[in-house]
Amino acid sequence: MSEHQDQAPTVGRRSRTALITGASRGIGLETARRLLREDTGVGTVVLVSRSAEDLQEAIAALEPAAPTGTRLLPRVLDVGDLDVLARTARELKEEVGRIDLLVNNAGYTNPVPLQQIRQADFERTMDVNLYAPFTLVQSLLNAGNVFELIVNIASTAGIRGRSGWLTYSASKAALISMSEVMREELAIYGTRVACVSPGRTATALRRVLAPGEDPTTIMQPEDVAEVVAALASPVGRFIDSENIVVRG
Ligand SMILES: NC(=O)c1ccc[n+]([C@@H]2O[C@H](COP(=O)([O-])OP(=O)(O)OC[C@H]3O[C@@H](n4cnc5c(N)ncnc54)[C@H](OP(=O)(O)O)[C@@H]3O)[C@@H](O)[C@H]2O)c1
Numbered sequence: 001m002s003e004h005q006d007q008a009p010t011v012g013r014r015s016r017t018a019l020i021t022g023a024s025r026g027i028g029l030e031t032a033r034r035l036l037r038e039d040t041g042v043g044t045v046v047l048v049s050r051s052a053e054d055l056q057e058a059i060a061a062l063e064p065a066a067p068t069g070t071r072l073l074p075r076v077l078d079v080g081d082l083d084v085l086a087r088t089a090r091e092l093k094e095e096v097g098r099i100d101l102l103v104n105n106a107g108y109t110n111p112v113p114l115q116q117i118r119q120a121d122f123e124r125t126m127d128v129n130l131y132a133p134f135t136l137v138q139s140l141l142n143a144g145n146v147f148e149l150i151v152n153i154a155s156t157a158g159i160r161g162r163s164g165w166l167t168y169s170a171s172k173a174a175l176i177s178m179s180e181v182m183r184e185e186l187a188i189y190g191t192r193v194a195c196v197s198p199g200r201t202a203t204a205l206r207r208v209l210a211p212g213e214d215p216t217t218i219m220q221p222e223d224v225a226e227v228v229a230a231l232a233s234p235v236g237r238f239i240d241s242e243n244i245v246v247r248g
Pocket of ligand 1: 021022023024025026027028048049050051054077078079080105106107108128153154155156197198199200201202203204205206221
């Protein structure tokens with residue numbers, strides 16, 4: 001845990017808690033950085049990834065701009081390990097209280113032609129990209145958590161399948177569909193559920209999908225983070241879309 005203590009400004013009431021999976025780099029890290037800005041009311045961010053070292057680096061990068069008193073809490077976890085994920089969700093509810101904002105962002109892809117797909121790898125893709133968001137939401141709901149906002153990060157590949165990306169496209173299509181159901185079912189609790197589908201964004205994951213591409217020519221992770229922040233802002237409740245496409 002890191003409790004930020006330096007001379008950065010303390011601002012407003014920062015009572016909201018955000019949980020971001022896949023927060024050590026890319027879109028997740030930029031979302032954490034954006035949510036820590038003064039206009040969001042976020043005072044605690046739980047950052048999840050599999051690497052303790054990467055999370056410490058991410059927190060060290062976030063701390064200088066984080067207002068005094070902000071809590072940055074790392075959780076080392078493979079979200080594809082669904083039993084551990086469910087247990088961690090319950091523990092987090094006990095430890096940090098209400099999770100107001102959940103950003104299901106961690107993602108996995110291993111693009112191979114259809115003939116070479118191994119069942120175990122398909123299952124891994126579904127575990128990380130689909131069942132993990134489901135497990136996190138269900139476990140927290142059953143622990144009594146009332147979310148303000150859930151953002152599921154899908155992909156334009158889930159709207160239109162791409163050659164060579166069968167498992168990834170299928171998992172993201174299912175995530176888009178699952179988000180619609182969550183949106184309808186959780187509306188009675190005052191919870192908003194948004195699905196954000198980025199197009200190509202300059203991150204490590206994109207390098208796996210398109211190794212030869214020049215990252216300076218495509219959308220940056222900060223751009224996607226701005227959209228998530230807009231959803232978490234007061235105008236967010238006027239953004240009425242089941243699947244928000246963010247494309248460069
Ligand atoms: N980049 C694009 O072009 C693009 C386009 C559309 C949608 N997306 C989606 O955007 C989301 C973020 O991707 P990104 O591009 O920002 O990727 P990234 O830069 O590779 O970051 C992925 C993050 O997720 C974490 N992560 C991966 N697998 C995990 C697991 N099993 N458990 C816990 N954490 C895990 C990674 O840390 P560790 O590896 O250390 O765990 C890292 O923090 C993904 O859902 C992706 O599908 C990306």
